[in-house]
Amino acid sequence: MSPNIGKWVSITVLTISSAVARDLSSYRVFRLGMDLHAVEKQAEMKTSEAKMIHQRPAVIQDLEWRPRRFPGPAPESDPVTDILFRFYNGQLFRIIVNYDRYKTEGMTADDMIDAISATYGHAATPAVEILFPGAYSEKVKVIARWEDAEYSLNLVRSPYQTSFALFAVSKQLDTLAQSAAIEAKRLDEQEAPQREADLQKKLGDDNRAQQEKARMANKPGFRP
Secondary structure (H helix, E strand, O other), X not given: OOHHHHHHXXXXXHHHHHHHHOOOOEEOOEEOOOEHHHHHHHHOOOHHHOEEEEOOOOOEEEEEEOHHHOOOOOOOOOOEEEEEEEEEOOEEEEEEEEEOOOOXXXXXXXXXXXXXXXXXXXXXXOXXXXXXXXXXXEEEEXXXXXXXXXXXXXXXEOOOOOOEEEXXXXXXXXXXXXXXXXXXXXXXXXXXXXXXXXXXXXXXXXXXXXXXXXXXXXXOOOXX
C-alpha cells in the first residue's frame, strides 16, 4: 500500500469514527424523533403513564422513567436516577437525564465532560443558560454542549440536588413545541374567565341538585 493510500485510509477511518461518535440524536436506546409508543416499548412502560401537559394547539406529553424498569444496566450500577421524555404530537423532542448524586459524588465537571465526550465527541463550553424543567423552571448554566445542525446535548448541574443532568434536544421539534406552549398559555389566559363562569355554574347546579335530592328524601317523612 502506498503512503498516500495509507494516509487516505487513515483519514477515512478517523472521519467515520468521528461521525459515529457524534451521533447526537440518541441517548442509549432512545432516539429523538421516535414516537411515544416506541419509547414506551423500549422502556417497558404503559401508555397510560404519559402525562398530558398541553392538548392544543399541539399535544405536549411527559413520560418519566426510573432505572428499576430499564432494559439495560442493573439499577444498583446505573448512574441514572430518572429520565424525563417530552413529546410534541407524539414525537420525542427532549430527553432530560438526571444522574444519581451518589454515583457521581466527587466527580468534577471535567470528569463528566470526558465521559460524555467518549460517546458524543468534542464538547463546546458556551456561556449560556437554559431552563431546567420543574416546579419553578429555574435557569441553569450550561457546563458543556455537544451540538450539530439538528441536535443539541447540554450538560448542567441540577438546581434541586448536588448532581448533574444531561439535556438532549431536537432543535426543530423543540422550536415547534416552544411556540405551541406559548400559544397554549395565551389561549388558557383568554378563556380563563369563561372557564371560571362555567365552573361556578356547575357548582351551583350541583348544589341545587343535591338540595333537591335531600328535599325529596326528607319532605315526605317530616313531622313537626
